[in-house]
Amino acid sequence: xxxxxxxxxxxxxxxxxxxxxxxxxxxxxxxxxxxxxxxxxxxxxxxxxxxxxxxxxxxxxxxxxxxxxxxxxxxxxxxxxxxxxxxxxxxxxxxxxxxxxxxxxxxxxxxxxxxxxxxxxxxxxxxxxxxxxxxxxxxxxxxxxxxxxxxxxxxxxxxxxxxxxxxxxxxxxxxxxxxxxxxxxxxxxxxxxxxxxxxx
Numbered sequence: 001x002x003x004x005x006x007x008x009x010x011x012x013x014x015x016x017x018x019x020x021x022x023x024x025x026x027x028x029x030x031x032x033x034x035x036x037x038x039x040x041x042x043x044x045x046x047x048x049x050x051x052x053x054x055x056x057x058x059x060x061x062x063x064x065x066x067x068x069x070x071x072x073x074x075x076x077x078x079x080x081x082x083x084x085x086x087x088x089x090x091x092x093x094x095x096x097x098x099x100x101x102x103x104x105x106x107x108x109x110x111x112x113x114x115x116x117x118x119x120x121x122x123x124x125x126x127x128x129x130x131x132x133x134x135x136x137x138x139x140x141x142x143x144x145x146x147x148x149x150x151x152x153x154x155x156x157x158x159x160x161x162x163x164x165x166x167x168x169x170x171x172x173x174x175x176x177x178x179x180x181x182x183x184x185x186x187x188x189x190x191x192x193x194x195x196x197x198x199x200x
Contacts, residue, residue, distance in 0.1 A: 004051035005043045009036055011058040015069040041184035045176045047165045053158040066093075068153045076141050076149035079133045095152055102159040103151035109166050110147050113177035121193060123200040124181050 013036070017029055028034065043051060061068045074092055077085040095103075111131070118125035130142040151159060169176055181193060190196040 001046075001048050001051060004048065004055050005040060008043055008051065008055050008058060009039050011055075011062065012039060012069055015058075015061075015067045018067060019070045019073060037184060037187045041180050041187060044183045045179040046162070047168075050158065050161040050165050053161050054154060057155045057158055072149045072153040074149075075152040076145050079145055080136055080141055096156070099156045099159060100152070102156065102163055103148055103154075106151050106159065106163055106166060107144060107148040109170065110177065111144055113175045114143055116175055117178045117181065121181065121197045123197050124185070124193065125177065 013032055016035060019029065046054075058068060071092060074085070074088060075095075077088075114125060114131065118131070129146070130136055130140055131144065133142050133145045136142050136145065151162070154162075166176065185193050185196040188196065190199070
């Protein structure tokens, strides 16, 4: 699975570096180390079937000269910057009702996991981002909006595989948000989640 993750992070970084922001290039677009840690922390919680499918999404997009990461941020604008989104929406891939339903279902599942750990590790879980779209203010993107935008940028096949994996983890009593944070603090070199939370 590490080969999948390495390839995904490399392709995503290439696309992320090329995203055109309304306010100009963001500082995080020149920070590959943080990008690698954040994305790798998440993808280490995925199963091989989901990773393989998403890697195919990235390869297909690259072959067509498309930027999945740019699409992710564009879809977020539907709520955070609706006027700007209206201007660019015709250039974005069409989202079917079925695809939106899977993306929304996965977002709600991740919101539930996020709320569970936010009560225990509020600094790590929040990282300065509001939880819900309804809580966004100018210049902010909520956890809900970011997660939905990300899932909308993926193919329906990938969403279905992610949904199957999420259901399996939920049935086993596992929390992907907690697993992601565990990976993140390990990659940052902290001995434990508790130590990382105390040092933020």
